[in-house]
Amino acid sequence: MSLPEIPNPRPGPAAGHVYLVGAGPGDPELLTLRGARLIAGADAVVYDNLVSPAIVDMAPPSAERHYVGKKASDHTLPQEEINLLLVRLAQAGKRVVRLKGGDPFIFGRGGEEMEVLVEAGITVEVVPGVTAAAGIAAYAGIPLTHRDHARSVVFTTGFLKDGALDLDWPMLARRGQTLVIYMGISRLSEICEQLVAHGLPAETPAGVVERGTTQAQRVAVGTLATLADVVAESGIRPPALTIVGDVVSLYPRLEWFSPQPAEAPHAPHVGCTAVHGGEEAQ
Numbered sequence: 001m002s003l004p005e006i007p008n009p010r011p012g013p014a015a016g017h018v019y020l021v022g023a024g025p026g027d028p029e030l031l032t033l034r035g036a037r038l039i040a041g042a043d044a045v046v047y048d049n050l051v052s053p054a055i056v057d058m059a060p061p062s063a064e065r066h067y068v069g070k071k072a073s074d075h076t077l078p079q080e081e082i083n084l085l086l087v088r089l090a091q092a093g094k095r096v097v098r099l100k101g102g103d104p105f106i107f108g109r110g111g112e113e114m115e116v117l118v119e120a121g122i123t124v125e126v127v128p129g130v131t132a133a134a135g136i137a138a139y140a141g142i143p144l145t146h147r148d149h150a151r152s153v154v155f156t157t158g159f160l161k162d163g164a165l166d167l168d169w170p171m172l173a174r175r176g177q178t179l180v181i182y183m184g185i186s187r188l189s190e191i192c193e194q195l196v197a198h199g200l201p202a203e204t205p206a207g208v209v210e211r212g213t214t215q216a217q218r219v220a221v222g223t224l225a226t227l228a229d230v231v232a233e234s235g236i237r238p239p240a241l242t243i244v245g246d247v248v249s250l251y252p253r254l255e256w257f258s259p260q261p262a263e264a265p266h267a268p269h270v271g272c273t274a275v276h277g278g279e280e281a282q
Contacts, residue, residue, distance in 0.1 A: 010034065012041040013095035018086055018117050020110045022103040022129015023047075027139075027213040028054040030130045038127065043094035046086060050101030050239055052214075059097070064089075079109060083116040090122045103131040107157050107182045131155075133180040136212030136241050140219050141254035149246040150178040158184020158191055158242070165190060173198035178245035185240045189228035195244065196224050205248035210240040215259045221251055 013019060019038045024030035039045065039058045047056050049069025056065065066085060068077045077085070089096045104110030104126055117124045133155055137144050144153045156172060158165065158181045165187055172179055173195045184191050185208065196202050207221035208231050222230040224244065231240075 009037065013038050013043075013097065014123075015043075015093045015095055016090050017123045017125065018090050018096045018098055019125050019127060020098050020100065020104040020114060021127040022108070022131070023051045023055050023099045023101055024130040025102055025132045025135035025139075025213045026050070026052060026211060026217075027135070028052040030135055030213065031055055032127060032129065035127045035129065038097050039099070041095060042097040044089045044096045045099060046082070046089070046096065047099040048101050051099045055099065064094070079112065083113055086113060086117060087120045087122065090117070091120070100129070101132070102135075103129045106131045106133075106155065132182065132212065132241055136209045137180070137243060139213045139217060139257045140207070140209045140243075140251060141256050142207065142243055142251050143247055143254070144178050144180070144243075146247050146250070149250070151176050153178040153180065155180050155182065157182045158187050165194075167194075169194050169198040173200045175200065178243065178247050181242040181244070183238075184242050185231070185236070185238045188231060188242065191242070192224045192228055200224060200244070204244060205246060206242065206244040207248045207251060208236055208240050208242050210236045210238075212241060213257075217257065217259045219251065219255070221248055 021035040021038055022032070023035065036058060039055065040060065042059050042063050044064040044066065045056060045059045046066045046068055059065065068082045068085070086096060086098060098113065100108040100110060102108060105128070110126065114124050114126070133144065144150070154172060154177055156167060156179065181191060188208070192206065195204070202223060202225035204224045205221065206224050206227045207219060208227065210216070210218045218234070218236060220230050220234045220236055
């Protein structure tokens with residue numbers, strides 16, 4: 001990928017520094033210019049499961065590549081060891097780019113890693129990325145806010161540190177807002193039940209987007225009463241993002257992205273309210 005010239009570009013990566021770079025939600029063209037410049041000058045790249053291979057390939061051939069991806073109950077390295085790896089690489093004088101799917105500070109554990117690095121006396125720069133909620137909703141044609149449907153938007157996670165699902169359900173179940181749930185696909189049935197139990201109508205529109213912004217994107221839509229069954233029947237799997245609220249009703253009219261996968265990863269079953277395309281930041 002060749003980068004356009006910009007006036008007075010900021011300096012590239014410096015030895016002994018760590019750059020927490022948001023790689024965006026999947027489509028490599030959503031990477032920021034700053035992120036691309038830092039990757040191109042890196043001595044070491046530490047990257048997650050959701051980072052596009054095309055973005056990792058932007059690093060020089062000489063750069064070390066460290067895969068530290070996480071999936072549910074399947075971590076290549078525990079978080080504590082990732083922290084130590086970043087410290088060790090920086091202390092060795094390397095220009096370290098830590099690539100994270102989406103944005104480093106939105107459910108990306110960037111804050112945890114930065115705390116460890118700062119405590120070790122290492123200089124850190126944070127490069128924001130297009131977070132999964134914004135990027136994936138846009139590619140699915142689901143506006144997160146809309147004057148006729150949603151006055152606010154809330155991001156939450158469906159997978160807490162201890163594995164519990166102890167969320168602020170009364171706040172999440174308020175009407176007039178859009179709710180975006182990261183990492184919640186394995187608990188989808190329970191999430192939908194809790195939202196209804198705390199006040200949202202069972203007919204509230206809801207959808208799941210699998211591998212959003214990529215050529216494998218698929219969208220399944222239904223209501224809080226039907227979504228878990230729709231997703232199960234479609235075979236949709238993580239990485240996937242859940243969106244709840246009246247804005248999801250706009251999907252059939254506003255969808256614009258037409259992925260062209262070489263081979264559909266899953267065949268949708270008859271009975272899905274909608275499965276399209278053939279579909280997380282972690």
